[in-house]
Amino acid sequence: xxxxxxxxDPHLYESRARSVRLHGVATSIKLExxxxxVLLEIAQRDGMSVPQLCTKxxxxxxxxxxxxxxxASFLRVCCGRYMALxxxxxxxxxASIPISxxxxxxxxxxxxxxxxxxxxxxxxxx
Numbered sequence: 001x002x003x004x005x006x007x008x009d010p011h012l013y014e015s016r017a018r019s020v021r022l023h024g025v026a027t028s029i030k031l032e033x034x035x036x037x038v039l040l041e042i043a044q045r046d047g048m049s050v051p052q053l054c055t056k057x058x059x060x061x062x063x064x065x066x067x068x069x070x071x072a073s074f075l076r077v078c079c080g081r082y083m084a085l086x087x088x089x090x091x092x093x094x095a096s097i098p099i100s101x102x103x104x105x106x107x108x109x110x111x112x113x114x115x116x117x118x119x120x121x122x123x124x125x126x
Contacts, residue, residue, distance in 0.1 A: 012037075020051045022058050029054065029072050038079040046098045085110060 017030040031039075036050070043053035057078065061068055068074065085091040090110030091099065 018050070020054045022055055027071075029075065031072055031075060035076055035079045038082060039075065041095060042078070042082055042099065045095055046100050081111075088112075 012034040013032050015030050015032050017028045019026050019028055039050050043050050086093055088110040090107035
């Protein structure tokens, strides 16, 4: 089992800090390279740079929640949800389809499907 995970390219789990300006204020965000790659894919789908995506996510999070306690963790969760929603069919695998063109309600309706598929696969394997 562990070989599946330990065979990952070490470059993917190396951390890298990037300086991002959020409304003119420079802030440093430290994430593993895998997360930077996923953020780049998300940003490119909607014609943005990673800093632009980070600013947009930050602004919308502040608007919805008021404060941001751990923005780096939030970005990691965004990446995980993006990949899970692709697996569930909520977000198309075709990266030429902008996320902004999708109906958020319909995308989120698929969120439970990935977990259901995993549970069913576990039952089948047992």
